[in-house]
Structure formats: structure tokens, C-alpha cells
Amino acid sequence: MSDSKNTRPRPHVIIAGAGMGGLTLAIALLKKGFDVDIYEQSSELREVGAGLWISANGARVMEALGLTETLQRINLPPKDRLIRYWKTGEGKSVYNLRGSTPKADHTLIQVLRAELQRVLYEAVISIKPDAVHFGARSLGAETVDGRARLLLDDGHHVDGDVVVGCDGAHSRVRQSMFGPAPARYTGALAWRGLAPMKNLKPQHREALASTWVGPTAHVTTYPVQRDGEMFVSFSAQVDSDTWHTESWSEKGDLADALNDFAGWHQDIIDLFVGSENLFRWGLFVRDPLESWSKGQVTLVGDACHSMTPYLGMGVNLTMEDAFVLSRCLEQNADTIPEALQRYDRARIDRANRTKAESLNMFGIFHSPDLAESATAWPYIHKHWSEQAVSERYDWLLQYDATSVEI
Template sequence: MTDKEKPGQSLHVIIAGAGMGGLTLAAALLKKGIDVDIYETSPELREVGAGLWISANGSRVLADLGLKEAVEAINLPPQDRVVRFWKTGEEHSVYNRDGQASKADHTLIQVLRSELQRVLYEAVIALKPDAVHFGVRTIGAETLNGRARLLLDDGKVVEGDVVVGCDGAHSRVRQSLFGAAPARYTGANAWRGLAPMSRLKPQHQKALASTWIGPTAHVTTYPVQRDGEQFVSFSAQVDSEQWQAESWSERGELADALKDFEGWNQDILDLFMQSENLFRWGLFVRDPLEAWSKGRATLVGDACHSMTPYLGMGVNVTMEDAYVLARCLEDSPEDVEGALRRYDAARIERANLTKAKSLEMLHIFHSPELERIETARPYIQQQWSAQAVRDRYDWLLSYDATKVEI
């Protein structure tokens, strides 16, 4: 395959991966008049039953792409965000949505990952119907004779002006550019599931974003919807010396989940028991990269900064990457390598700091102080005071990828 020259378009960007990063990047580039082709390993968009939070820093990108209305149509916004004690469910409100002296917007958008992927995909193909090529496996990228090349497993090559690896934590593009990045186990296993609201008790129907915290585990729950049906999406992390595969689509056994959360409030156990499917995996981290770009190739999202889910920032920081990269390429189409250097300079420090701060949260969510309610109450008051929440989130939420200096 060779590069497709299109009149009136100065760049042709090749993207590996049709996840959140690849699709956000493609939509941003196409809106700026830059040609795009995406190569995705899967034969089609996969229906993955996981929820995610879009915070203000991510929603600014979606709004600028003209997708605010489409995202609001799939949103089930929380009336409050609470921290809850693992045994009794006693709750402490931490939502700064209405300001409360905060300099940042703490509003959350709660959606299914598959629904957000659908919205982004439809935005891309509305701009270029044949932009996404499914069932194509990538093995790496390189720059040769001033051209960017995406290498495929069948021996073929796709050439363009830029190659962007949006191919996830196991990125083959990253490996080809910077070598192997060994994964280190964090000491925690993760569970996730999706429980139909119709199967649950009335208390689950409250419009709350809840994080249940305990001495060795925590569970985040919130409502989401798909085709008018409502669910409770949950993600649970538990300390464990044993680790599962680093994959968020590995099936788990209910008996193992109930053992991990023995003694927890029945509301949490009900979520596991009523979930459509249960998935279990180990949480791993990799050393931060000092550079994301090499020649005419670069990286976005989990490919360069996969992070733990403890701040809810993975997808949001990925959308930031994508939009800033699109701006850099739009500003310097005649100097691709210079544009990629500016992209690195604009993004790496923030992404790596977010990655580090996210991992630090594990030791806040899991604490011996949470064993008993008598010690848990003052601990929660301290760790989730209004000031503590502002200190933890305002610098993240106030970032605007559509305007930040590049």
C-alpha cells in the first residue's frame, strides 16, 4: 500500500488503533482538513461492557469536536460523588461540581466505553467514510527516506507523512521505536462488570458516583446506559500477591470475586452477583518514557503512558494527547518532525505526572485506617476534605487541550 495523495490536503496521517485515542485524533485531524487513515486489528468495533468518566479536561475536547450533544445523549450525570465506607456504605460527599471555591469544573460525564467509541467512530466516518480499515495487524513503525511507514504483519507497508501509535499498553509501534518496556505488577488485581439496574435493589438506582474504600480494596460504581437500558458499571481493585494477565478482557469467576470482597457490604456483593459478565486482570505499570516521538512517528494514550485507573484520567489524558497533537500538526505541516518535538514538549511532563499521581492514590484508597468506622471517619474527612479534593483534581481538570500553549 502506498500513500494516497489528495489535492488540497498537505498531510496524510496514518494511525494504528481505533480506540479512544485513535478516533479522537482522527476526528480532530479531519476537522482541520488533514487526511487520515486508521488501521485497526479487530475485525469490527468491539462491544466492551465497561464504563468511564469524562471529566472537564476531556469534555472540552469533545465539545470542540462538535460532539457535546451526542455525548450528553448517552450520559447519566451523577447528582453527587461520594466516598463510602466498605462495611456500612456510610457516605461522604466529595463533589465540587458547583464551585465551592474550586478553580476547576468537577462535572462528570458517565458513559459506556463502547458508546463513546461509537460516537467518535460515527464522527470520523461522517468526515471520511472509508477512514477506518479493520482486521489489519500492525507490527511497528519507522521513518525511511523522509517518509513515515506503518509496518503490517503480512509484510505490507502503509506510507504517509506521519504514523501515530494509538495501539494501547502493548503497543507494537512503541516497541519498534523505543524497544521493550517491561511491565511491573502494582500489587493489585482489578475486577469490572456491568449490572443491569433492573436486577438491583432500589438504592442502586440513585444517581451517584460512588467509591467504596476499605483496608485492602476499593470499588467505584456509577450508572450508565445503552439503548435506553440502565446499568451500574463497577470497577474494583484489591491487593493481591497473585496477578492475572495484563488484559482488561480476561473473564473472572464469581467465586473468586466474592472471596476477594468477603465481609463487604451486600450492595457491593450484589453488583458482582448480578453482573452480565465479570472480568479480572492484574494492574501493571511501565517506566515513563522521556520521548514519545522518533523521526516521523509518535504515540498517543496508553501506548506512551498507560496508567492505573485511580484518578479516572486515562481516557481524558488520551483525548488531551490527541487534540494537542492535531494542533501541532496543523500549525507546522511543512515541518512534521518539529511538530512532533513540540507535541512531546507540550504533553510528556503532564502525562507522566498524572501517571505518577494516579498510582499514589492506591495507598490512599487502601489504608489500615479504614478497617474500623471509628478510624475511617476522620481519615475520610482528612483525605476527602474540600481542600484535599481541590488539591488532587483542580490542576488536572483545568487543563484545556484546545487552548494550551504549544
Template structure:
């Protein structure tokens, strides 16, 4: 029985995604008791690659996970911008010329999830409760009551909603916030590299850009197998379902990339699993904390994937929130307010910047090679790239002043 295993002094966390597990591990490492409630019956992740940039890497280092991450990730040698039609290539960065380390860790979401689960269970074996969907809550001066879908109520001293874009905790805090379809979808898949030509197996992050779509491809490792991730974002006005994991058909995906370079066509044709994802946005929140309840990650600032920052923002949130709770352990409402004050402007700015990348990636100047060259040299000049990314990557959630 869940209620028998949860202390009333525990911080309750809704959602065992990367954000929820990162805050749980960060709290447990500080000696702060917590329990995680996950609606799924097992902790598994649909196949997808992750891009952990330096701002996220610092959080993983702070969680003492660097060694495990590096054993499972691939360090890209370089990142290139590629033209959709003829494969023309422009270097964005090179590992040998960037010792500061703006290169991301490339790994499978499932790997990071597994590493975080193991870290949490090592410190508290009973911390993660499955088949436990937080659907509502109540709070008073003494604590919180998380209401689960099966009718059980769990008492604790605070509640963190890390329950994603469809957050029930957010709904209880703020009410229903309608999402808006952005007229774009994402295709996501994984391709075993032994199905690809040798030149397609390189440890390179490739961002292919075109008039109405773009593709990011990079290698990841699963046990002893190397896979190439395929993530294609396409302008589409005909999507109705907000889902992360709708199954997609190769034939339909190929129709979205007619006329694209053969390297992209081969990626799609050889994909193992293919998922289709409608890209929705919600307006930025003005507040996401109230008393003993707060939100984290996609629950309070879901963002489009065009800067690869969704998971990195959740990791940053976790680091800052844990530090705030450690700093103000006897006044949870004040700790949550400090956390919100530190995170709201940054996450809003990152979300806005991510949305602003769509017309940069999808641009009519890319229609012909003649107009594309000047466009790419302007948009991805070193100064433009530094202005776009450096302020994101240089942030350190583990040391940012709390006061």
C-alpha cells in the same frame, strides 16, 4: 486492497481505540488527511464504563460531539465516599453546589467509540481499516512505511502509534519495555439496575474504600437500559496475565469482598458480565517521538485507573497533537517534538499521581469505623480534594499555548 486507498500524504494512525479515533477526527476536522489501522476484525468494545472529567469533556466539545455525548451519558447528581464495612457516606461533591462543572460525563466506552467512529466515517468513509495490525515501520526524509502483520506495507507521511499498552510502534521506536505487576487486580462488570434495590439505582458516583480494596460504582445507559458499573480494585499478589478482558467468576470475586457491605455483595451477585484485569505499570518514557513517528495515549503513558484519567489523557493528547500538526504542517518532526514537549511532563505527573492514590484508597485506617471517620474527613476534606483533582480537571488541551 488497503494500499490502493491510502494516499502517500496521509497521516497513518495505528489503533482505533478512543485515542486513535479522537486524533483521526481532530485531524480530519482540520482538513488533514489520515487513515486508521486497527488489528481487530470489527470495532466493538467489551462492556465497561467511562468517566470523562472536564479536561476530557473540553476535547469532546472541540470535536463537536457534546450533543451526542449528552444524549448517551448520565450526569451524576453527586459523588460520595463510602466505607466498605457499614456503608457510611461522606459527600465529595454535589451538582447543585458545583456549577463550575467538575462532575464527569458517565457513559459506556462502547458508546464513545461508536460516536467517534461515526464522526470519522462522516468526514472520510474509508478512513478506518480493519484486520490491519501495524507491527513495525520504517521512515526516511520522504515519509513512513507502516508494516502490517499480513506483510503489506502502507506508505504515508507520518505515523502515530495509538496502539495501546502493548504498542508495536513504541517497540519499534524505543525497544521492549517490561511491564511490572502492581500486586493489584481490577474487577469490571455491568449490572442492570432493575436487579438492584431502589436506593442502589441513584445517579450517584460512589467510591467505596477499605483496607485492601476499593470499588467505584456509577450508572450508565445502554439504549433504553440503565446499568450500574462495578469496578473493584483489590490487592492481589497472585496475578500473572496482563489483560484487559480476562473472564472472571462471580464466586472468585465475592471472595475478594468478604465482609463488605451488602450493597457491594448485591452488585457482584447480579453482574451480567465480569472481567478481571491485572494492573501493570511501565516506567515513564523520556521520549516518545522520533522524526515522523510519535505515540499517543496508553502507548506512551499507560496509567493505573485510580484517578480515572487514562481515556482523558488520550483525549488531551489528541487535541494537542492535532493542533501541533496544524500549526507546523510542513515540519512533522518539529510538530511531533512540540507535542511531546507539551505533553510529557503532564502525563508523567498524572500517571504518578494515579499510582499514588492506591495507598489512599487502600489504607489500614479504614479497618474500623472508629479510625475510618477521621481518616476520610482528612483525606477527602475540600482542600485535600481540590489539591488532588483541580490541576487535572482545569487543564484545557484545546487552548494550551503551543509556543
């Protein structure tokens, strides 16, 4: 809480967006004694999406915020993580490194996006009941006479000591700071869905996190739960010359999905057929930013480093951003621009490296060598060997946003 030696109030932080980044940041700041207000364009909590996983680096942030026990109540942890061959479903275990002392914790917390958002929201309003203002669409932000200002589309504005854009890949705050950031289509589109387990065959009920790999597509599947009901969450990426919108909430047609995955194992087909809804969106990338902060305005999460989902690190990097930013603001509460420069120095290189490494994974998940089993298995054993998995993930998983130097 506030430092008893300093009677000045902690800064007032204005957050644009009540997604994972905005809510995580709000909890961290409220726990440190800051005043926080979040402005969210939706009229209510409406997180679209299926599941996500929180890896060790994100889990450290959740633990520091006192949310581990709550998350475990909605977690369906996998007993193994497999790379599976698209035609037969045969798998190779990559979950537990077989070395005597693994360098990094590869444990996953698997939750529905909507459930995680609910947990975070409830943690915010338990500290400040009126912290979240719904139906408030942000247009941009600026620094005016030593104060940070969030501009809203109804013509009003809100002033505080800091404005943080947590408003996603299409961030209006980022655009107001740095101008347009053109999105480039990656040549792949993504499908996602949520299939109730009760409608699936028994093998889908196993507690496994699986990534099925093929020559032109891959699918990640894992169990999640909502109010005691079990689902299989899946996210499928497929090469496509056809451009699609960059929207997580564009409905997709089952016939198109089945065409994209023609010839795949029946277990994958069953997920598409059994899904409550199918969503399809294009995967886009933007050039990395060299700065996230300007004056007394900064950015968190997809607003400054939206990335492809191939390392499963998007939400985890966002949680890291939020916690490191809260620490920087706590250390430099009297000099906001300096706090934000510290934040930039602490975070940008790591986020941009993760963004690049994630995109590089696209060429590993999709390979002509995966077309036939004779070439596929040597390929899988090489790219998902203990050493390859360790080199790919350990540097990500070992990061600790609660203690990293700032």
C-alpha cells in the same frame, strides 16, 4: 479547513488503532483538513470494558470536536459523588466543592466505553466514510526516506507523512521505536462488570458516582446506559499477591470475586452477583517514557503513558494528547519532526505527572485505617476534605488542550 494561502495538501496521517485515542485524533485532524487512515486489528468495533467518565479536561476536547450534544444523549450524570465506607455504605459527599467559587469544574460525563467508541467512530466516518480499515494488525513503524511507514502483519506496509501509534498499553509501534517496556505488577488486580439495574435493589438506581474504600480494596460504581437500558458500571481493585495477566478481557470467576470482597456491604456483593460478565486483570505499570516521538512517528494514550485507574484520567489524558497533537501538526504541517517535538514538549511532563499521581492514590484508597469505623471516618474526612480534593484534581481539570501553549 486547509489554509487558502497554501495550496499544498495537508499531510496524510496513518493511525494504528481505533480506540478512543485513534478515533479522537482522526476527528480532530479530519476537521482540520488532513487526510487520515486508521488501521485496526479487530474485524469490527469491539471495545471491551464497562463504563468510563469524561471529566472537564476531556469534555473540552469533545466540545471542540462538536460532540457535546451527542454525548449528552448517552450521558447519565451523577447528582452527587460519594466516598463510601466499605462495611456500612455510609457516604461523604465530595462532588461539589463547597467553596463560593470552585477553581475547577468537577462535572462528570458517564458513558459506556462501547457507546463512546461508537459516537467517535460515527463522527470519523461522517467525514471520511472509508477512514477505518479493520482486520489490519500493526507490527511497528519507522521513518524511511522522509516518509512514515506502518508495518502490518500480512507483510504489507502503509506509507504516509506521519504514523501515530494509538495501539494501547501493548503498543507494537512503541516497541518498534523504543524497544521493550517491561511491565511491573503493582500488587493489585482489578475486577470490572456491568450489572443491569432491573436486577438490582432500588438504591442502586440513584444517580450517584460512588467510591467505596476499605483496608485492602476499593470499588467505584456509577450508572450508565445503552439503548435506554440502565446499568451500574463498577470497577474494583484489590490487593493481591497473585499475578494476573494484563488483559482487560480475561474472564473472572464469581467465586474468586466474592472471596476478594468477603465482609463487604451487600450492595457491593449484589453488583458482582448481578453482573452480565465479570472481567479480571492485573494492574501493571511501566517506566515513564522521556520521548514519545522518533522521526515521523509518535504515540498517543496508553501506548505512551498507560496508567493505573485511580484518578479516572486515562481516557481524558488520551483525548488531550489527541487534540494537542492535531494542533501541533496543523501549526507545523511542513516540518513533521518539529511538530512532533512540540507535541512531546507540550505533553510528556503532564502525562508522566498524572501517571505518578494516579499510582500514589493506591495508598490512599487502601489503608489499614479504613478497617474499623473509629479510625475510618477521621481518615476519610482528612483525605477527602474540600482542600484535599481540590489539590488532587484541580490541576488536572483546569487543563485546556484546545488552548494550552504549544
